[in-house]
Amino acid sequence: MPGHFACAAAGLFAAIAPLGAQATPAETTRHSIWLVYGGDHAVSQRVGVIFDTQLRLTQDAEHQQQLLVRPGVSYAVNSHVKLSAGYALMASREDGSDPLSPRRPEHRAWFSAQLAHDLGPVSFVHRYRGEHRWLSGVQVDDTGARLGEAWVSAERMRYSLRASIPLASRGRARAMYLSASDEVFASFGGYAGNVAVDQNRAAIALGVRAGRSLRLEVGYMLQSSGADGRLDDQNHTLQLAAFSTTPLRRR
Numbered sequence: 001m002p003g004h005f006a007c008a009a010a011g012l013f014a015a016i017a018p019l020g021a022q023a024t025p026a027e028t029t030r031h032s033i034w035l036v037y038g039g040d041h042a043v044s045q046r047v048g049v050i051f052d053t054q055l056r057l058t059q060d061a062e063h064q065q066q067l068l069v070r071p072g073v074s075y076a077v078n079s080h081v082k083l084s085a086g087y088a089l090m091a092s093r094e095d096g097s098d099p100l101s102p103r104r105p106e107h108r109a110w111f112s113a114q115l116a117h118d119l120g121p122v123s124f125v126h127r128y129r130g131e132h133r134w135l136s137g138v139q140v141d142d143t144g145a146r147l148g149e150a151w152v153s154a155e156r157m158r159y160s161l162r163a164s165i166p167l168a169s170r171g172r173a174r175a176m177y178l179s180a181s182d183e184v185f186a187s188f189g190g191y192a193g194n195v196a197v198d199q200n201r202a203a204i205a206l207g208v209r210a211g212r213s214l215r216l217e218v219g220y221m222l223q224s225s226g227a228d229g230r231l232d233d234q235n236h237t238l239q240l241a242a243f244s245t246t247p248l249r250r251r
Helices: 002-021
Strands: 028-042 047-057 065-076 081-093 106-119 122-140 146-166 176-188 196-211 214-225 233-244
Touching (some): 065 106, 196 233
Parallel strands (some): 028 233
Antiparallel strands (some): 028 047, 047 065, 106 122, 196 214, 214 233
16 A cells, blocks of 8 residues: 555656646745744544644735634544544734734635555655635626625545655654645636646745644745636745644543
């Protein structure tokens, strides 16, 4: 099985490499800082409570702010497979003021399936996520005149592959590791129309296991997005992250 997934991973990276290499005259470049917390806290042997949150300081971390809150429930099928589902809220402020008072919120219902396995010293995590999105848009008539606000919806599928390699023996406390990941986004249905890849996130991070249930990471992510298969909007992002699996039940 590890050999099969290694081949699949190689095929995925080969498929998306041309997308990252494209450049167009209309290319837009931004710089951001994302503060990330990821929590998956066990309440029983198989069931956990998920709480992810991200504060995104975009447009050179001076103007637009986004706050993502993603609660959910997880279920461990076995030591390799985990299923989860929940709700997410994306709140944005274009003027850089309080992100808790969103100008145009986005709501999502999501589900995901995660598969983890090792190949020698390297640990792989595959994640498939589906999202049903409700967004606030602008309604126009046949002439293009603005009629007002309207809610629109669309579907989105995401696939990510993350590989981590330890930089010290697994038994050492506060062991460091290096990870690389890539995530492909494809939107379809509703306002999105036919299925199309409209975003890619490639990242590398240096992490440390600060405890039995806590990991800290600092890394760089290149977020590429756009329409019509042209991912010409480049967002260079510094990510500071903490991930916790502290249980909410007595051992």
